[in-house]
Amino acid sequence: MVATPGGGVRDGRPGRRQLLRGLAGAAVATTALGLAGRSTARADVPPARPQGGFPRPAVTGAFAGHEIRSLPLTAQKVALTFDCGAGSQGAEAILRTLGARRVPATFFMTGRFAADNPALARHIASRYPVGNHSMTHPSFLRITPEQRAEEVRAAADAIETAIGRPTEGLFRFPFGRADRQCVAEVNATGYVPVHWKVDTQGWKGTVGGASTGTVVDRTLHDLRPGAIVLMHLGATPEDHSAVDAAALPDLIDAIEARDYGFTDLRGLLAER
Structure with a gap:
């Protein structure tokens, strides 16, 4: 899978203090991550459809209407996230490193990946949170609202079939590309869209100039408490x-040398 830094929704985002206040005061439902409120969705957004037999309440409160690029943490912790799309070539090495170093992470799967690699998907889900990354990885800005809804629903079904449980209430837009309407639609189905603070650009490959050095340098350049780091499994x-x-x-070594630790996205949200 090839991902590029997307435009996303940049204006109208709350500042750290506003987001913290919203998190502290918001009433949250008992979903997998406790992210979604119980109020109804906007009138111009299609109502949430049951996904994988587990309907989710629409997202409201501080998380509604925004893609999350970093979390409001004061502790020096970052979240490594891995997109699972076109291939699984790096899976064995990544899982071995994470396990040996006891580093938490979050994985975003496409439905196609889960269907093509059910044993690997189950293995990942038995150890790490798994979010929804669409069924076939299209640009959401180039398809209709009905197609977008089907991408989210079909991915939820395929991933749940593979891993034996629903995904977490987290969604990552293919290529990181979305507008306000896309975000509102995903919120209506009970998902919080998660972008990133740092793209390692390892997806470019050695042919595109990526290396261990560039991955480490790009990450350290934007290392901040709560930063979400985008990496790829394939x-x-x-x-x-x-x-x-x-x-x-080497990336884990470099981050730890800066006195930073790691958390998955559930841990970040729990530390509000």
């Missing part, structure tokens, strides 16, 4: 290099 199609997998041990 390899670059042109040269079959899995740069993020190869760079992960």
Whole structure:
């Protein structure tokens, strides 16, 4: 899978203090992450459909209407996230490194990935939170609202079939591309969209100039408490290099050398 930094929704986002106040005062439902409120969705957004047999209440409160790029943490912790789309070439190395170093992470799967790799999907889900990354990884800005709804629903069904439980209430837009309407639609189905603070650009592969050094340098440049780091599970199609997998041990070392620790997205949200 090739991901590029997306435009997303940049204006109208709350500041750290506003977001903290909203988190502290918001009433949250007992969903997998406790992110979604119980009020009804906006009138211009289609109502939530049951996904995988587990309907979710619409997202309201401080998380509604925004893609989350970093979380309001004061502790020096970052969240490593891995998109699982086109391939699984780096999976063994990534899971081995995370397990050996006891580093938490969050994975975003496409439904197609889960259907093609059910045993791997179950293995990942038994150890890490899994979010929804659409069924077939189209740009949501180039398809209709009905197609977008089907991408979310079909992915939820496929992932749940593979891992034996619903995904977490987290969604990542393919390519990171979305507008306000896309965000509102995903909120209506009970998902909080998660973007990123740092893209390692390991997806470019060695053919595109990516290396362990560039992955480490890009991450350290934007290292902040609560930063969400985007990495990829697969390899670059042109040269079959899995740069993020190869760079992960050195990246963990470099982050820890700055006195930072790690948390998955559930941990970040729990520390509000």
